[in-house]
Amino acid sequence: MGCKKLKFILFSACLLFTACDMQEVPDGESSVMPSETQTTEAVQTSAVQELLSSMTLEEKVWQMFIITPEQLTGVGCATRAGQTTAEAVAQMPVGGVIYFSQNLETPEQTAEMLTKIQQFAKDTSGIGLFLAVDEEGGLVARCADKLGTTALSDMAVYGARNDAAEAYEIGQTLGSDIGALGFNLDFAPVADVDLCDGNELGGRIFSDDPQVVANMVSGVVRGMQDTGVSATLKHFPGLGAEDGNSHEDSHVIIDRTLEELRSAEFVPFQAGIDAGAEFVMVGHQIMTCTGDELPSDLSHTAVTDYLRGELGFEGIAVTDSHLMNTISEVYTSGEAAVLAIEAGMDIVLMPVDVQEAVDAVCAAVQEGRLTEERINESLLRILAEKEEMGLV
Numbered sequence: 001m002g003c004k005k006l007k008f009i010l011f012s013a014c015l016l017f018t019a020c021d022m023q024e025v026p027d028g029e030s031s032v033m034p035s036e037t038q039t040t041e042a043v044q045t046s047a048v049q050e051l052l053s054s055m056t057l058e059e060k061v062w063q064m065f066i067i068t069p070e071q072l073t074g075v076g077c078a079t080r081a082g083q084t085t086a087e088a089v090a091q092m093p094v095g096g097v098i099y100f101s102q103n104l105e106t107p108e109q110t111a112e113m114l115t116k117i118q119q120f121a122k123d124t125s126g127i128g129l130f131l132a133v134d135e136e137g138g139l140v141a142r143c144a145d146k147l148g149t150t151a152l153s154d155m156a157v158y159g160a161r162n163d164a165a166e167a168y169e170i171g172q173t174l175g176s177d178i179g180a181l182g183f184n185l186d187f188a189p190v191a192d193v194d195l196c197d198g199n200e201l202g203g204r205i206f207s208d209d210p211q212v213v214a215n216m217v218s219g220v221v222r223g224m225q226d227t228g229v230s231a232t233l234k235h236f237p238g239l240g241a242e243d244g245n246s247h248e249d250s251h252v253i254i255d256r257t258l259e260e261l262r263s264a265e266f267v268p269f270q271a272g273i274d275a276g277a278e279f280v281m282v283g284h285q286i287m288t289c290t291g292d293e294l295p296s297d298l299s300h301t302a303v304t305d306y307l308r309g310e311l312g313f314e315g316i317a318v319t320d321s322h323l324m325n326t327i328s329e330v331y332t333s334g335e336a337a338v339l340a341i342e343a344g345m346d347i348v349l350m351p352v353d354v355q356e357a358v359d360a361v362c363a364a365v366q367e368g369r370l371t372e373e374r375i376n377e378s379l380l381r382i383l384a385e386k387e388e389m390g391l392v
Contacts, residue, residue: 048383051126051392052376059093059125060375061361063382064341066096066132066318066349069103069117077102079109081116089120092354095347095382096130096185104146107181114182118391127383128391130230132185135178137170139204140188149177155190159206159216167216171223171231179229184389187281189220191233191268198243205240210264214271221275230385233272235283235320236307237296238265242285250329251286258289261306270311278315278385280307282345284326294343295326298336303344316381318347328352334360341370346378 052060069078073088079102097117104110114131121129134140137152144151150173158166171189178186192201194208206216221231238261244252256265269280282303284295296302297319307313319340322328327336337348337357341364351357364370386392 048380048387048392052379052383055379057365057372057375058358058362060372060379061358061365062093063095063127064347064361064375064378065094065337065351065354065358066098066130066347067094067354068350069097069099071350071354072097079103079105079113081113081120085117086120086124089117090124093121093125093127094129094354096132098132098134098187098350099142099183100134101142101146104142107147107149110143110147110181118182122391126392128386128389130185130386131183132187133178133183134187135174135183136188136190136204137174139202143178143181147181149181150174154203155206155216156194156203159212162207162212162215164215164219167219168223171220171225172227173223174220175224175227175229175231179227183229184391185230185232185279186224187232187234187279188224189217189231189233189272190235191217191272192235192238192240193264193268195238195241195264196243199240200242200245200247201239208240210267213268217268218271218275221272221277225276225278228389230278230389231272232279232281232318233269233277234281235285236269236280237261237282237285237287237302238269239283239285240265247324247326250325252284252326253286253288255288261287261289266306266311269307273311273313273315279318280313280315281318281320281349282307283320284324294339295330297345298331298339298343300343308344314381316346316385317344319345319349321350322348322357323350323352332360333357334363337361338364338370341374341378346381 072092073084118128133142135143138154143149174186190201190204192205193210193213194205206213224231241254241256242252282297284297286293286295287302290299290301292299292301303317307317322336333351333353333356337351338360340348341361365372383392
């Protein structure tokens with residue numbers, strides 16, 4: 001069993017024992033002395049549980065959002081982190097911030113900006129930030145394009161060679177480059193399978209062969225996370241069979257049976273999860289097999305039944321951007337955020353109106369639509385990951 005899986009189980013157990021005021025030991029384990037590792041895990045569990053217990057509902061909910069620095073501060077284009085950022089982080093203690101090309105000028109400027117905002121968060125709440133970027137290599141490479149980090153080809157070029165060692169090197173290169181700047185979360189690699197010429201991803205996908213994508217994705221995940229940067233598999237349940245564009249269209253419908261997903265799209269996602277991927281990004285595509293006509297990140301079937309249940313993912317599930325038309329043209333920010341959390345998502349990425357989204361989630365708890373236990377479930381995952389990153 002992996003360390004992260006063990007840690008989450010222990011966190012969950014700690015909640016159960018606290019709620020029930022029980023200290024029973026499972027049959028057959030009472031005579032086994034805890035190892036040093038188990039003792040350390042228990043101490044970590046206690047620290048995170050204490051932190052969680054000290055947080056207000058609103059503080060918990062803020063942790064479930066990753067937004068841009070512009071959404072955080074209200075400035076037109078953020079390239080520095082000063083007093084305005086410090087005050088904004090204190091007022092809006094979000095879980096993370098995502099940066100785009102416009103925010104990156106030089107390696108020195110970027111590193112200083114990220115160092116400062118990270119320190120502001122730690123100083124005000126005691127909880128650091130996920131600092132995220134889309135750095136896939138090839139077409140989507142914010143840091144390579146603006147800061148001169150290692151330039152990579154499109155992933156389809158590497159997929160054609162299907163070399164696991166090369167995939168590991170790609171992950172190491174990406175993680176080392178962005179980690180040196182202060183990023184700790186990369187929204188990569190793309191784990192989709194190229195099943196339709198009309199999909200919006202093109203050369204960002206490794207291959208039309210699920211096994212090749214699985215091989216390459218698992219290598220990238222291992223290489224990246226060995227540098228200390230968290231990898232993110234995207235765009236679950238898979239965009240490769242899409243004939244449309246979720247950025248521009250109000251609805252993207254993919255007609256696939258569950259058996260078809262199991263034979264193709266799920267294969268690389270399962271491989272990436274087995275390789276230890278700490279995040280999975282869920283897209284806005286409507287999969288006909290879920291039967292609910294909801295974007296996948298708002299679908300309990302897609303998130304809880306498929307991703308959590310069938311694929312066994314226990315890490316952090318993050319939505320794709322809620323600025324995209326498939327969400328923003330159909331739902332209000334509050335409606336989308338509540339539906340996402342009901343579905344089982346842990347983090348909502350970039351709602352149009354962040355304050356409205358946070359207020360709606362808090363109201364849903366107060367009105368009984370969501371339970372605080374459901375919020376705590378996500379917070380345990382978020383805080384566990386942040387503790388491992390040294391952010392708690």
